[in-house]
Amino acid sequence: MAELLVWPALIAYGEAAFAYAGELRGPGLAGRTATWGVRVGWLAQTALLLVQLLDADGFPWGTWAGALNLFVWLIVGAYLIWGCTPRYRLLGLAVMPPAVVLLLAAWAGGGTGVEDGDRAGLLLGVHVGLMLAGFASLALATGMSALYVWEERRLKRRDRTLLRLRVPPLDALDRLSARAALVALGLLAGGIVAGLASFESGDFDAAMGVTIAVWVVYAALLLLRHESRLLGGRAARVTVAAFALVALVLPITHFAS
Amino acid sequence: MKLSLVGVSHRQAPVELRERVALDLERSRELAQRLAADGEAVVLSTCNRTELYVVREDEQGEREALDVLVEQAPELGQVAYRLHDDAAALHLFRVAAGLDSLVPGEGEILGQVRDAAEAGAAGPFLERLFRHAVSAGRKVRVETAIGEAPSSVPSAAAALAQQVFGDLHGRRVLLLGAGRMSELTARNLLSRGAELVAVANRTREHGDELAARLGARSVALDQLGEELGEVDVVVASTSAPGFVLSPPVAGDAVRARRGRPLLLVDLAVPRDVDPALGALDGCFVYDIDDLQAVVEQSLAGRRGEAGRAERLVAEEAERFREWRAARDVVPAIASLRARAEEIRAAELAKLGRLSDEDRSLVETVTSQLVNKLLHLPTVRLKEAAAAADGVVYADVVRHLFGLGEEERRT
Numbered sequence: 001m002a003e004l005l006v007w008p009a010l011i012a013y014g015e016a017a018f019a020y021a022g023e024l025r026g027p028g029l030a031g032r033t034a035t036w037g038v039r040v041g042w043l044a045q046t047a048l049l050l051v052q053l054l055d056a057d058g059f060p061w062g063t064w065a066g067a068l069n070l071f072v073w074l075i076v077g078a079y080l081i082w083g084c085t086p087r088y089r090l091l092g093l094a095v096m097p098p099a100v101v102l103l104l105a106a107w108a109g110g111g112t113g114v115e116d117g118d119r120a121g122l123l124l125g126v127h128v129g130l131m132l133a134g135f136a137s138l139a140l141a142t143g144m145s146a147l148y149v150w151e152e153r154r155l156k157r158r159d160r161t162l163l164r165l166r167v168p169p170l171d172a173l174d175r176l177s178a179r180a181a182l183v184a185l186g187l188l189a190g191g192i193v194a195g196l197a198s199f200e201s202g203d204f205d206a207a208m209g210v211t212i213a214v215w216v217v218y219a220a221l222l223l224l225r226h227e228s229r230l231l232g233g234r235a236a237r238v239t240v241a242a243f244a245l246v247a248l249v250l251p252i253t254h255f256a257s
Numbered sequence: 258m259k260l261s262l263v264g265v266s267h268r269q270a271p272v273e274l275r276e277r278v279a280l281d282l283e284r285s286r287e288l289a290q291r292l293a294a295d296g297e298a299v300v301l302s303t304c305n306r307t308e309l310y311v312v313r314e315d316e317q318g319e320r321e322a323l324d325v326l327v328e329q330a331p332e333l334g335q336v337a338y339r340l341h342d343d344a345a346a347l348h349l350f351r352v353a354a355g356l357d358s359l360v361p362g363e364g365e366i367l368g369q370v371r372d373a374a375e376a377g378a379a380g381p382f383l384e385r386l387f388r389h390a391v392s393a394g395r396k397v398r399v400e401t402a403i404g405e406a407p408s409s410v411p412s413a414a415a416a417l418a419q420q421v422f423g424d425l426h427g428r429r430v431l432l433l434g435a436g437r438m439s440e441l442t443a444r445n446l447l448s449r450g451a452e453l454v455a456v457a458n459r460t461r462e463h464g465d466e467l468a469a470r471l472g473a474r475s476v477a478l479d480q481l482g483e484e485l486g487e488v489d490v491v492v493a494s495t496s497a498p499g500f501v502l503s504p505p506v507a508g509d510a511v512r513a514r515r516g517r518p519l520l521l522v523d524l525a526v527p528r529d530v531d532p533a534l535g536a537l538d539g540c541f542v543y544d545i546d547d548l549q550a551v552v553e554q555s556l557a558g559r560r561g562e563a564g565r566a567e568r569l570v571a572e573e574a575e576r577f578r579e580w581r582a583a584r585d586v587v588p589a590i591a592s593l594r595a596r597a598e599e600i601r602a603a604e605l606a607k608l609g610r611l612s613d614e615d616r617s618l619v620e621t622v623t624s625q626l627v628n629k630l631l632h633l634p635t636v637r638l639k640e641a642a643a644a645a646d647g648v649v650y651a652d653v654v655r656h657l658f659g660l661g662e663e664e665r666r667t
Binding site: 151155156158160161162163164166168169170171172228229230231232233234235 | 402405406407413416417419420421422423514515516517518535538539541543547550551553554555558
């Protein structure tokens with residue numbers, strides 16, 4: 001049953017990713033179709049997660065592939081909150097294609113099936129949930145920063161279609177990216193505390209060390225932004241670069257440990 | 258009821274002719290009152306058109322409206338357009354949606370249509386027509402992007418500022434030069450919430466005068482560096498022969514902003530702002546050609562949206578036509594029901610003595626009988642009205658049931 005639900009979610013997300021590219025030519029049917037793809041796909045994935053939760057014996061997303069499945073659901077869910085308003089639609093171009101790839105990877109890694117869950121207890125569930133929500137929030141902050149960089153480039157190039165293909169103002173993207181990063185810091189802090197509480201001595205691994213380093217880096221970025229030392233395009237580029245580094249280093253340390 | 262429209266617009270009449278029939282709201286009201294002697298009338302007069310909408314029972318509405326126009330300028334008789342009923346209604350819907358405007362989708366016309374209806378002598382028909390037209394105009398602006406993009410250089414500059422800063426409330430503007438274009442742009446920015454903090458001009462008196470008029474400070478050109486650190490938007494339009502803002506003059510001030518966005522709008526020819534400033538972090542430079550290009554793209558976009566807007570307008574006009582057609586059959590339905598009720602009452606009167614209980618029972622049964630018999634013809638008449646042959650059906654019903662014959666005999 002769970003495996004059957006993966007495909008509707010993948011197809012709908014894929015359709016959304018494809019349709020968002022059409023939105024680049026101008027607002028209209030493509031954007032609305034994409035929005036429906038996101039909604040339908042997210043509902044299908046929600047059903048998949050529910051089936052996994054009900055059928056698994058224990059915490060069903062303890063493996064890397066399972067965590068990836070939950071991570072995609074969190075990102076798309078958060079995107080649904082603002083992403084479907086016309087002005088933020090193009091954020092979907094930064095969110096939906098990676099969501100499709102990650103969900104495919106989760107499926108290939110067996111994270112969408114029903115197997116025996118991890119019996120490590122509630123604290124591990126809280127740890128994984130908070131960490132994934134934190135990274136999902138960072139991914140959204142990065143998506144918004146990427147949109148900022150793209151829009152800034154259009155403004156610099158004096159693109160003629162600037163006012164026809166509307167995206168949120170630079171100022172709004174900057175503020176929302178900072179807020180999403182701030183929320184991510186809170187979630188990650190909670191996740192780190194839950195993780196440390198659930199670990200037995202000797203369990204502290206490289207992935208956990210990297211996560212703490214990520215937290216420190218993002219906290220420093222927000223502090224610099226708060227003190228007006230890192231603003232606008234610079235802040236956006238640093239946010240994108242920082243997340244690219246996280247996306248590269250975190251899986252390496254996870255699999256290495 | 259016959260709806261007639263007689264009018265002239267920018268499409269047929271040059272401004273020399275249009276200005277002779279341009280009416281303010283008070284004169285439009287007087288004219289509407291005069292035309293509405295035997296019906297209803299509304300006069301819509303804007304800088305692009307003067308249109309007279311008249312509703313009368315007879316066919317004289319168009320004649321009288323045309324006479325009124327020709328009184329003002331005899332040449333108008335040849336260029337005035339005349340439309341009737343559904344075509345006239347569709348025309349008003351297109352006007353309200355901005356589809357007949359010089360700049361497609363312009364927003365001012367919607368208020369003008371509403372004001373004209375309020376000032377005119379509208380009865381139930383024209384009131385409904387104008388209300389529906391205003392609502393269709395709003396719908397077009399909400400559901401399409403026809404009115405979104407800017408259509409002039411000052412509004413393009415303001416829209417660009419919004420693209421960078423979002424809400425302009427509290428955003429600080431510096432005017433460099435005291436020309437007409439920079440004043441228009443400044444006013445556009447102010448109308449969206451921005452705050453004009455300073456005016457810098459080569460001729461200090463002109464700068465002082467404009468600054469006083471717009472409630473800002475007047476500053477000397479050599480103070481520009483300090484001001485650049487504080488403002489968000491600079492609008493430049495001096496008549497200086499070379500760049501007034503260039504990296505040696507403004508570079509340090511821009512760099513000190515540490516990437517905080519600064520929009521430099523250069524409306525001057527020759528240019529006031531060195532495009533090299535655009536390479537600095539957070540600095541966006543737009544000259545007059547860039548803004549013109551944005552406006553052209555916007556207008557092309559508006560024209561592209563016009564197709565969708567036309568479809569919406571056609572749907573709304575069709576709804577109005579259905580309402581109008583249904584209105585034509587309502588008297589026939591009312592007469593039919595009145596006639597049936599009259600017959601029922603007459604037959605009941607023949608029953609003589611009956612107990613209250615029996616009378617109540619007979620009244621209920623006959624009422625139900627009449628309602629059931631008339632239900633289908635009523636529904637069919639309304640459907641026929643929507644399908645455009647309602648008047649024919651209404652006449653057939655009147656003929657078959659002899660409705661109104663007694664009145665005619667008396």
